[in-house]
Amino acid sequence: MSLTERRARLLSLIISEYVDSATPVGSEAMVRRFELPFSSATIRNEMARLEEEGYISHPHTSAGRVPSDKGYRYYVEALMEERDLPSQTKQTIRHQFHQAGREEDEWVHLAAAVLARAVENAAVVTMPRTAESRLKRVELVSIQDTSALLVVVMQQARVKQQVLIFPEPMEQDLLTAISNHLNHAFGGLSAIEISRSQVQLTQLEWHVANAVREVLASTDQGGFDEAAMEGVRTVLQKPEFATSEKMLNLLDVLERRNLPKIIPLAEAPGEGVTVMIGAENEQDAMHDYSLVISRYGTPGGIGGAMAVVGPTRMHYPRTISTVRFLSQLMGEMLSTFYDEPPAAKDG
Amino acid sequence: MSLTERRARLLSLIISEYVDSATPVGSEAMVRRFELPFSSATIRNEMARLEEEGYISHPHTSAGRVPSDKGYRYYVEALMEERDLPSQTKQTIRHQFHQAGREEDEWVHLAAAVLARAVENAAVVTMPRTAESRLKRVELVSIQDTSALLVVVMQQARVKQQVLIFPEPMEQDLLTAISNHLNHAFGGLSAIEISRSQVQLTQLEWHVANAVREVLASTDQGGFDEAAMEGVRTVLQKPEFATSEKMLNLLDVLERRNLPKIIPLAEAPGEGVTVMIGAENEQDAMHDYSLVISRYGTPGGIGGAMAVVGPTRMHYPRTISTVRFLSQLMGEMLSTFYDEPPAAKDG
DNA sequence: ATTAGCACTCTCCAGTCCCGAGTGCTAACG
DNA sequence: CGTTAGCACTCGGGACTGGAGAGTGCTAAT
Incomplete structure (x- = not known):
């Protein structure tokens, strides 16, 4: 062959x-x-x-x-020969990252924007997370009589919040007591472990614990809702999208709820960059497009996925190098915050 | 005339x-x-x-x-005669809302989706907030040696977080002490008030306080980054967007960073629904589109804006009624959580 | 194995023509 | 006077046509 x-x-x-x-x-x-x-x-x-x-x-x-x-x-x-990105380019990208703020979704947006710009295609970057969310800490802040704000901090520094309604008025002291108890009982546990736990809880505590469990569970199965996407307009300007029909088609594909389908090996453990060309993707809708995907993050630990989406007519060497470099860079940054010092792979 | x-x-x-x-x-x-x-x-x-x-x-x-x-x-x-929405429709919408989860951004997304669907145009809904963010509570959660997660809870139940790096290793106990002190010193204050405060702080505390202040400030001036948008695809299918040029034009307009410009009276205090038709909007880019905008929220308190964007050829009575009803409904829901009991305006 | 030559194919574009929907005007009507 | 019928006129859009240009596949010669 x-x-x-x-x-x-x-x-x-x-x-x-x-x-x-x-x-x-x-x-x-x-x-x-x-x-x-x-x-x-x-x-x-x-x-x-x-x-x-x-x-x-x-x-x-x-x-x-x-x-x-x-x-x-x-x-x-x-x-093709996949040559390294010019160090000039690398420097520019690094620079942009170090100027960015420290909020997680800010990074992710930035990464998507940088990637999209560099490869002149659409880019998707998911929020980083581990395979299973674990509770780090829960806080309850009184809002008024019967409502309070539930803040759930998870292990990999993800935070979610929601308003919680109680059947009766709640003082801040009581709320604090509840959160203390729950922190003690459930700190470090996953959604499943919480639901299996045998700890004795009051009615009110159970109400809160249940909400916490739901937050953890939804974080685990959600994921792509919180992905950042950039470069859609860039890619729509390419000649393959000259007719509005084709444009709508791509927009369809990139709808948020479709992402998990089209980016199948999203957070697969495999190292390195995966390329799926046209009909290699099982999703019919993707038959005219190619995907360049990579996991990023610390080995086996916290991480996410990044992907470039564009027509099959794509500059593969450049795209692959860029995705590789950027996923490495994101990994390093995550390490800095959550793990052992960076592995210094790339100069 | x-x-x-x-x-x-x-x-x-x-x-x-x-x-x-x-x-x-x-x-x-x-x-x-x-x-x-x-x-x-x-x-x-x-x-x-x-x-x-x-x-x-x-x-x-x-x-x-x-x-x-x-x-x-x-x-x-x-x-035109603006007739009330059929109570059937109202019921459906209410129903959808009550089934929704309790996370704030979930509401906002839902509202945008419901609105877009009902009026068959693009809809934007901003996250609710007050004019000036005030600190309710700050939490520090250790991540590893020198990094910790800073969680800032603001008065209207907005929560933001970011990773904070310290010059030296920090124990959780120390972090807790710092947050306690800051909660005591700055609880209820706005960004400006914090920066004017004369409280004595250690070096480390100042580091954290500064980050908190920045979070508050950025929340105040941000805003549209956190708006939900839905129905873009629906509106792009209308005949006025038959050419890809027109489509790109609209996509341009709807870019996130452009929203504050095109939706000028976003959170203006005025009650009721505002309609801007074509060239009535000062932004050139909007000359082919109409806007139907309303503030939603509690009177004078917490609230946001919602807007429908579409071609000037739009079903105004239906759009206006829907925006009116939905902004009322959102207001009621906000009241339930943050304020006095709902004013029961609508049956 | 490579190449020159040639007939053939197909897209794209510009030009032409015609049809239909709609207008604006004028003159007639009750 | 407001209303109407009639008619000439005007466009846009679709269908058709006829090159021009780019490219192919085949054959025969090198």
């Missing part, structure tokens, strides 16, 4: 040409553009072979060639 | 027709559709007058008439 040297080289050229022209590339244009030591006829023969084997295709007789999913795949596996 | 009875009636019909057909309406079609007791020629005469006075216009000779901004304005002021 491997290609001859020359055909491989040709495929590579076709792809680079197509990636930045966005129009089918023909044999004649090819030799002119790259000053190939062959005539257009030879190229045509080679192209015919490449097409037979499924690496490129014809939109219709007599238009140039367009890379197929299989063509891109071969290119990504075997042909 | 007032219209004759007949012309007013005619304008009203033109608008309803245009609002649901989206195509310029002609004299002949008019008499057929509404079985008017006049001939098309008479209608043409009347239309000519309406056009002279600026209420409708011609895309080009020999297409039907289209309402102008002025036409819509007159319609909204004088012609």
Whole structure:
């Protein structure tokens, strides 16, 4: 299934040409553009072979060639050279990060924005978290008579809050007592462990504990609601979205509630960057798009996922390098805050 | 500047027709559709007058008439009858709200979704807040050696958190002591008041206090970052966005960072619903769109803004009623949690 | 194996034509 | 006088046409 040297080289050229022209590339244009030591006829023969084997295709007789999913795949596996980002670029990105505030969702937004900008496609970055949320601390703050604010702090520094209504008026002292008791009883436990716990609770305490448990559980299964997305407008300006129909299609795909479906191996433990090209993704809706995904975070610990979404006609080497670098960088930053000192992988 | 009875009636019909057909309406079609007791020629005469006075216009000779901004304005002021929402609809909406969770941003998202769905346009709802954020309570939770999570609870039950780095390792006990002191010193104060305070602080306490102050300040000036937006896809499917250029235009306008500009009287104290039609909005970008805005919340206290954004060709009575009802409902819900019992305005 | 040559195909664009919907005017009518 | 019928006129949009340009696939010669 491997290609001859020359055909491989040709495929590579076709792809680079197509990636930045966005129009089918023909044999004649090819030799002119790259000053190939062959005539257009030879190229045509080679192209015919490449097409037979499924690496490129014809939109219709007599238009140039367009890379197929299989063509891109071969290119990504075997042909392209993934060179490091220019250190200039890296510096710029690092700089932006260090200027950012320290709120978690601020990072995540920033990461998405930086990524989207760098690769000129849409980028999604999820909030970091561990596999299972554990309670670190719970606080109750009185609001008025029968209502109080419940603040749940989880282990990886996630915080959630909600208003809680009680059947009777509650003094702050009582609220504090309840939270103290719960902190003592449930500190460090997960949602499941709390529900299995045998601790004796008053009616009121049970009311609060239940809310806490729900918060933990919803954090575990939620996830993509809290992802940041950027660059949608950028990607919509690409020529593949010239018709409003195509635009709506992409917008559909990027709807928040669809993300978990299209980004399947989101937080899979695997290291490194995964690329899914067109129909390789099982979701029909994604057949015209490619995904470049990576987990980020500390090994086995806290982390999230980042992904680039764009048309299959995408600058893969650049995209992959950028995702790799950025996920590493995010990992380092998380380490700084939550874990052992950074592993100093990259200079 | 007032219209004759007949012309007013005619304008009203033109608008309803245009609002649901989206195509310029002609004299002949008019008499057929509404079985008017006049001939098309008479209608043409009347239309000519309406056009002279600026209420409708011609895309080009020999297409039907289209309402102008002025036409819509007159319609909204004088012609349309704003009837109450069917109680069926109200019930449905109430129901959805009571099923929703109790997290604040969940409400806001829900409100935006319900609104967008009901009016078939894009809807924006901001998070509720008071004019000036005041500190209710601050908590510090140790994460590791030199880092801790700072949780700031503000008066109107807003919560923000961020990771704080200390120059030296910090035990939880020390953190608790610091937060206790700060709670005592700054509870109930605003950002400005904290910065003016003369309380003696240790170096470490000052570090934390400063972060708290920044959180309060950024909450006060932020705002639209935390708005929920829904229905963008719905509105993009309308015929006015048939070309991708128009779509990009709207997406531009709805970019998060643009919202404060286009929704100018966001949290103005005025009661009731405000309508801005096309060029009435000073922002050039909004000249093709209309806005229906309302404040929601408790009188003078906590509250936010909600807005519907769509093409000027919009079903104004329905939109206005829905915004009015929903802002009332949100107000009631806020009251339930933060204030005196609900004012029971609406059955 | 490579290439020149050539007939063929298909898209894209510009031009043309015509139809339909709608207008504005004029003259007639009750 | 307000209303109406009649009619010439005007556009926009869809259908059709005819190159021009880019590209292909095949064949025969090198």
